[in-house]
Amino acid sequence: MNYKLIDKNIVLTDIENFSIKQTLECGQIFRFKYENGRYTLIAKNRVLHIEEKTDRHIFYNTDLDDFENIWIDYFDLKRDYSIIQKEICRDDNVMEEAVDYGRGIRILNQDYFETTISFIISQNNRIPMIKAVLENISSSYGEKIKDEYYSFPDWEALSKVSDEDLRLCKTGFRSKYILDCVNKISDGKLNLKEMEDLPTDELKKKLMEVKGIGEKVSDCIVLFAYGRREAFPVDVWIKRVMEFYYYNNEKTDNSLIRDNALKKYGQYGGYAQQYLFYMARSENIGK
DNA sequence: ATCCAGGATCTCC
DNA sequence: GGAGATCATGGA
Numbered sequence: 001m002n003y004k005l006i007d008k009n010i011v012l013t014d015i016e017n018f019s020i021k022q023t024l025e026c027g028q029i030f031r032f033k034y035e036n037g038r039y040t041l042i043a044k045n046r047v048l049h050i051e052e053k054t055d056r057h058i059f060y061n062t063d064l065d066d067f068e069n070i071w072i073d074y075f076d077l078k079r080d081y082s083i084i085q086k087e088i089c090r091d092d093n094v095m096e097e098a099v100d101y102g103r104g105i106r107i108l109n110q111d112y113f114e115t116t117i118s119f120i121i122s123q124n125n126r127i128p129m130i131k132a133v134l135e136n137i138s139s140s141y142g143e144k145i146k147d148e149y150y151s152f153p154d155w156e157a158l159s160k161v162s163d164e165d166l167r168l169c170k171t172g173f174r175s176k177y178i179l180d181c182v183n184k185i186s187d188g189k190l191n192l193k194e195m196e197d198l199p200t201d202e203l204k205k206k207l208m209e210v211k212g213i214g215e216k217v218s219d220c221i222v223l224f225a226y227g228r229r230e231a232f233p234v235d236v237w238i239k240r241v242m243e244f245y246y247y248n249n250e251k252t253d254n255s256l257i258r259d260n261a262l263k264k265y266g267q268y269g270g271y272a273q274q275y276l277f278y279m280a281r282s283e284n285i286g287k
Numbered sequence: 288a289t290c291c292a293g294g295a296t297c298t299c300c
Numbered sequence: 301g302g303a304g305a306t307c308a309t310g311g312a
Contacts, residue, residue, distance in 0.1 A: 027293060123294040129310070130293080172308030177295085214295045235293035277293075290312090297306085 001077060003067065010059040010067045017081035019104025020050045020057055026105050026278040028224045030118055030131045031138070031152065042138075043110070044070050047149045076106045088265050088272045094245045098275035101282070105274055108224060112192035114152040115225035116207070119217045120177050129170070136169035155185045177212025184210060200228045216254070223270040232261040232269035237277050240286030
């Protein structure tokens with residue numbers, strides 16, 4: 001990896017297995033857009049513009065301090081993904097194809113609260129709708145960063161919002177789940193920061209005490225926010241693509257799919273899941 | 288119009 | 301502990 005500051009922009013070169021397009025569009029994050037040839041990401045209370053060229057990425061209007069102290073970790077740039085890719089592709093032709101398809105995916109290290117609320121909203125919902133709801137919540141209850149960009153609100157800001165008002169953001173039946181999460185935090189029954197040291201199974205169970213967080217949503221939260229890369233969320237896409245390729249096109253219980261994946265991919269389950277999800281959804285496999 | 292979406296809960300057995 | 305209906309909302 002090589003990076004340098006040129007005119008208030010960070011130019012990143014010589015890095016393998018990184019694509020901002022694949023990283024943002026693989027379904028792990030919702031608060032971004034693509035416009036005029038570059039991505040705009042809202043995270044870490046900042047607005048970041050990123051352009052991807054064949055031999056480099058350009059991070060606009062940032063500095064070395066932010067890049068080194070925030071974005072390298074956020075984009076998981078220090079990890080060697082070639083080891084992971086080689087390991088999960090062993091005796092697995094389907095995974096080879098999936099890795100080849102999404103080789104530039106990095107699993108982000110996202111904010112606990114925003115990720116929790118985001119994946120509560122994700123249940124029985126579509127990605128464009130999830131993005132719209134999160135934008136509604138941010139512009140209504142977050143703080144203005146600059147221009148039309150707002151931060152995602154913290155739990156204190158959302159604790160002042162009524163169920164009725166939250167529904168105006170198109171959360172639908174999920175508003176009561178969001179409020180249950182916020183209330184548990186304000187009551188001290190849930191502390192997302194303190195939970196970061198728990199073993200993964202206990203962390204998952206603790207999250208699942210919140211109404212609206214089940215097995216799959218909990219898996220997403222621990223994977224995308226708490227760095228638990230062994231987690232293997234089984235959603236409709238993973239279910240379809242795995243039934244198609246690994247289960248002879250036969251209906252298979254989510255719990256069985258997950259248990260088998262945990263055994264097969266071990267500490268790399270989350271990566272395997274993202275490669276499969278990205279390929280399946282991008283190519284409409286199994287649908 | 289009917290079905291479905293990065294599911295979870297509630298009810299009933 | 302498993303099957304089935306239900307939950308808002310909007311796009312296909």
